[in-house]
Amino acid sequence: MSAEPRVVLGVTGGIAAYKAVEVCRRLVDGGAHVIPVLTDDATRFVGEVTFSALASEPVQRSLWNETDPIPHTKLGQSAELFVIAPATANFLGCYAAGISNGLLTASVLATRAPVVVCPAMHTEMWEHAAVQENLETLRRRGVVIVPPAGGRLAGGDIGMGRLAEPAEIVRTAFAVLASRRDLAGRKVVVTAGGTREPIDPVRYISNRSSGKQGHAIADAASARGAEVVLITTTERPTPPGATVVRVETAESMERAVLDQAADADVVVMTAAVADFRPKVVADKKLIKSDGLPELVLEPTSDILASLAARRKPGQVLVGFAAETHDTLERAAAKLVAKGVDLMVANDVSAEGVGFEHETNAVILLGDDGSRRDVPLSSKREVADDVLDSVVDRLNDPSRAKTTGQT
Numbered sequence: 001m002s003a004e005p006r007v008v009l010g011v012t013g014g015i016a017a018y019k020a021v022e023v024c025r026r027l028v029d030g031g032a033h034v035i036p037v038l039t040d041d042a043t044r045f046v047g048e049v050t051f052s053a054l055a056s057e058p059v060q061r062s063l064w065n066e067t068d069p070i071p072h073t074k075l076g077q078s079a080e081l082f083v084i085a086p087a088t089a090n091f092l093g094c095y096a097a098g099i100s101n102g103l104l105t106a107s108v109l110a111t112r113a114p115v116v117v118c119p120a121m122h123t124e125m126w127e128h129a130a131v132q133e134n135l136e137t138l139r140r141r142g143v144v145i146v147p148p149a150g151g152r153l154a155g156g157d158i159g160m161g162r163l164a165e166p167a168e169i170v171r172t173a174f175a176v177l178a179s180r181r182d183l184a185g186r187k188v189v190v191t192a193g194g195t196r197e198p199i200d201p202v203r204y205i206s207n208r209s210s211g212k213q214g215h216a217i218a219d220a221a222s223a224r225g226a227e228v229v230l231i232t233t234t235e236r237p238t239p240p241g242a243t244v245v246r247v248e249t250a251e252s253m254e255r256a257v258l259d260q261a262a263d264a265d266v267v268v269m270t271a272a273v274a275d276f277r278p279k280v281v282a283d284k285k286l287i288k289s290d291g292l293p294e295l296v297l298e299p300t301s302d303i304l305a306s307l308a309a310r311r312k313p314g315q316v317l318v319g320f321a322a323e324t325h326d327t328l329e330r331a332a333a334k335l336v337a338k339g340v341d342l343m344v345a346n347d348v349s350a351e352g353v354g355f356e357h358e359t360n361a362v363i364l365l366g367d368d369g370s371r372r373d374v375p376l377s378s379k380r381e382v383a384d385d386v387l388d389s390v391v392d393r394l395n396d397p398s399r400a401k402t403t404g405q406t
Helices: 017-029 048-054 071-078 089-097 103-109 129-140 166-180 212-223 250-261 303-310 327-338 379-394
Strands: 006-011 033-038 081-087 115-119 149-152 158-162 187-192 227-232 243-246 266-269 276-278 297-299 316-323 342-347 359-366 371-378
Touching: 006 017, 006 103, 017 033, 017 048, 017 081, 017 166, 033 048, 033 103, 071 103, 071 379, 081 089, 081 103, 081 166, 089 103, 089 115, 089 129, 115 129, 115 166, 187 212, 187 250, 212 227, 212 266, 212 379, 227 250, 250 266, 250 303, 266 303, 266 379, 303 316, 303 327, 316 327, 316 379, 327 342, 327 359, 342 379, 359 379, 371 379
Parallel strands: 006 033, 006 081, 081 115, 187 227, 187 266, 227 243, 266 316, 316 342
Antiparallel strands: 149 158, 276 297, 342 359, 359 371
16 A cells, blocks of 8 residues: 555444454554544443554544544544444444434544444344344445354353454455555656746745645545655645655746656646746845836746646546636636646635635536536545546546557
8 A cells, every 4th residue: 555544443332342452453554544533431341542552543532622623524534444343333323313422423424434334232232123224224325334243242142243353344444445545556646836936036926826735636646545746835744655846936847747747647737837937037136226127927838738748648637727717618628728638627716615725616527528516525525526537537448549649
């Protein structure tokens, strides 16, 4: 795997909680970054210290006592997989009904990552119609159920309801992760941030791009198994294992992109590259008392068009069109003019959308005439929607014959 997949291990209050210690250890040994979340009832059976020592991060328990004011949202958005082991009848009921009564239930409701649920309870509870109906509801929603086994239960009873063996739970977890790592073996180049075109040694022309969307795409691509090269103008956190190339100007970004794109499977040009730069850069700071300077601009290179002209067969190119008016029309025109596979139309004048926001809303336009609307969502969710469309094109066998220069 190109980076440690982030797995939230939820432990609820059943006697089988002691087996979750082994699940935690096996997940970590398998290369996962494990974040343990224990319910209050779970701590009646197992201790926090044990999980904190074995996992990748300390145990989290509370919606209110963490340093992060919204821990459930951060856990839900950053996780690549949730594993609930053991899952009690109480947890199953709350999850199926959408009841958020603690950090674990709030987090699992706040995620779009796959969820693996491993029930464990006494036979009579397991066989109760309400429990079975809740399980069927979760299955219908796409939750993966690792059913319990028969054997010795608490109190000396024997019957169905014993937690599945840790090895089976971990095998299932990694199988689910593997099914989501649909960019494994692919090189993905992502650009992020706004370029800075110098006027003099202290001033420059730039834009409001924060780089958040580009970094979100890099994070998502890394989580899906890609070899990620992030070419960025910002100092934002970067995905573990990614190659990071820091640039500043359109010219330096062009050099880096053309170099890295030569053997890339995917290039996503999220960066807000300046369209113009000063024709002459002053070698000393311009001083107001010297009078109004004459600022003559010249166009920068069209990086995306250059990429399209040089692309190898089968390479997927994605452009972003950040617009304030006539967004669809302008994005559609750019799709054709640049010769790319996907153009992401981004109306940055809309509320909560685009530059500097944590959220975004886009329309994906394909060179095959397709259109996909992505409503206001987190930038990570938008990133996954973009990559879903990329994967569709990578898996289309006809593309290798119709794209690229020979």
